[in-house]
Amino acid sequence: MLWIGSTSANRYYPSAFAASQISYTHSSGRRWKNRRKRQTFFPSPVRQITPQEEAALLEQLGYVPPNVCRIAARSGGVDISSYETNANSIGRPISIQSYPLLVQILNSKEENMRDYTPFPTLYWLTCPHVSRAISEIERNGYVRKFQLRLENDESLAKEWWQCHEEYATERWELLSESDREWLLSNSQVPDEQNSPEQRKVESMREMIQYSGVAGTDHRRLREKDDDNNNKKDASLCVPSVKCLHSHYAHYRSQKESETTVVNIIGKWTHELLMEEFPDLVI
Numbered sequence: 396m397l398w399i400g401s402t403s404a405n406r407y408y409p410s411a412f413a414a415s416q417i418s419y420t421h422s423s424g425r426r427w428k429n430r431r432k433r434q435t436f437f438p439s440p441v442r443q444i445t446p447q448e449e450a451a452l453l454e455q456l457g458y459v460p461p462n463v464c465r466i467a468a469r470s471g472g473v474d475i476s477s478y479e480t481n482a483n484s485i486g487r488p489i490s491i492q493s494y495p496l497l498v499q500i501l502n503s504k505e506e507n508m509r510d511y512t513p514f515p516t517l518y519w520l521t522c523p524h525v526s527r528a529i530s531e532i533e534r535n536g537y538v539r540k541f542q543l544r545l546e547n548d549e550s551l552a553k554e555w556w557q558c559h560e561e562y563a564t565e566r567w568e569l570l571s572e573s574d575r576e577w578l579l580s581n582s583q584v585p586d587e588q589n590s591p592e593q594r595k596v597e598s599m600r601e602m603i604q605y606s607g608v609a610g611t612d613h614r615r616l617r618e619k620d621d622d623n624n625n626k627k628d629a630s631l632c633v634p635s636v637k638c639l640h641s642h643y644a645h646y647r648s649q650k651e652s653e654t655t656v657v658n659i660i661g662k663w664t665h666e667l668l669m670e671e672f673p674d675l676v677i
Contacts, residue, residue, distance in 0.1 A: 434499055435499065435500045436461035436462075436497065436498065436499050436500070437461070437498040437499070437500065437509075438461055438462075439461075439462050439463060439464045439493075439494035440494070440571045440574075441464050441465075441494065441569065441571070442463065442464055442465075442494075443464065443465045444463055444464075444465055444466065445476075447476065447478045448466055448476065448478070448488065450478055451478045451479075451480055451487060451488050452488060452491070452521060454480045455480050455488060455521045455522060455523055456521055460491070460493060460519070461497065462493050462494040462495075462496065462497050462498075462514055463491050463492075463493060463494075464491070464492040464493060464494050464569070465491065465492050466488045466490075466491055467489075467490045467491055467492040467518055467644075467647070467648035468488075468489040468490045468644075468647035468648050469485075469486045469487060469488060469489055470484060470485055470486060470487045470489055470522070470676050470677055471485035471486060471676060471677075473485060473486050480522070481524075482524040482674075482675055482676060483674075483676050484676065485676060487522065488521050488522065489520070489521065489522050489525060489644075489647050489677070490518050490519060490520050490521060490522075490643075490644035490645075490647050490648050491518070491519050491521055492517065492518060492519075492569070492648065493514055493516055493517060493518070493519050494514065494569065494570075495513065495514055495515065495517070495566050495567075495569060495570055495574075495603045496511055496512070496513065496514060496570070496574060496603075497511070497512040497513075497514045498510070498511055498512075499512070511599065513599045513602045513603055515566065515602055515603060515606050515610055516610075516641065517562060517565060517566045517569070517645070518641070518644040518645045518647075518648040519644055520640045520641070520643060520644040524675060525643070525668070525675065525677060526640060528668055528671070528672045528675055529639050529640050529643055529664060529668070530640075531671075532639060532664065532667050532668070532671065533639055537639065537663075537664075537667065538636050538637070538639060539636075541636050541639075541660050541663055542633075542635060542636045544663075545633045545636070545659075545660075546633055551659060552633040554656050554657075554659060555633050555634060555659065555660075556633070556634070557655075557656045558607070558608065558656045558657075558658050558659070559607025559608055559611055559634055560607065561655065561656055562607050562608050562645060563604060563605055563606060563607050566603060566604075567603060567604045570603070577596075578596060578599065578600040578603065578604075579600065581593050581596040581597075581600075607634060608637075608641050608642055608645050608658065609636075609637040609638045609641040609642065610637070611634040611635065611637065636660055639660065639661075639664050642658050642660040642661040642664060643660075643661045643664045643665065643668075644661075645658045645661055646658040646660070646661020646662055646664070646665060647661065647665070649661075665677070
């Protein structure tokens with residue numbers, strides 16, 4: 396992780412809270428406590444979440460992520476809020492939108508000290524019932540099956556590229572203007588003048604600005620694809636599918652927001668969930 400001294404940081408993160416929203420009876424909550432003991436975080440500057448929604452996330456995850464922005468999707472695809480988290484409840488959280496930076500205050504006596512950690516997962520699956528079902532789908536080999544479907548359909552592959560690019564753009568645009576300026580100003584420095592800290596910021600900026608769903612670096616893969624296009628009989632290059640959980644969280648969040656390209660992997664996963672787990676309310 397990286398610490399940065401910034402006397403202006405309080406203008407953008409006006410309040411901080413300790414990692415006290417933890418369920419000690421939940422295994423994930425205990426792990427969070429052990430990793431984040433006595434750490435204090437700043438909430439997302441675009442946080443829009445109610446105490447009742449926090450309670451639902453606490454029951455699902457064992458803790459409330461400090462960089463949560465909002466509930467991005469609910470079971471049943473409805474707008475109503477439910478704070479019950481059982482597998483049959485309608486309106487329970489399915490996924491959240493997460494702020495791309497996890498910001499920690501390092502020393503309460505020196506309020507200008509900040510620790511920035513990139514958080515590239517823009518949409519995060521929170522429902523444990525859906526997560527377990529998707530894990531079962533993955534165990535049945537569908538990550539590879541979906542990958543082959545993409546590689547054998549050029550039109551789908553093209554949309555898949557665009558899906559990753561839009562995901563990265565949406566993440567970058569979610570940043571506050573001040574955080575974007577900070578990332579750009581600390582990374583656009585000549586190589587000979589770069590300090591180790593500035594190189595870390597550059598790496599952080601590239602991750603946030605260019606990685607697609609599940610951490611796929613679509614920019615470097617695009618360069619590889621362009622090279623392949625110049626070779627005779629080159630195989631179709633498409634980003635790897637990786638984690639179905641990430642794609643499903645993105646797909647469900649898309650259904651409640653405007654988008655030009657649907658996450659096709661998330662859609663296929665949704666169809667399988669309805670077929671294989673008919674009693675699960677999604």
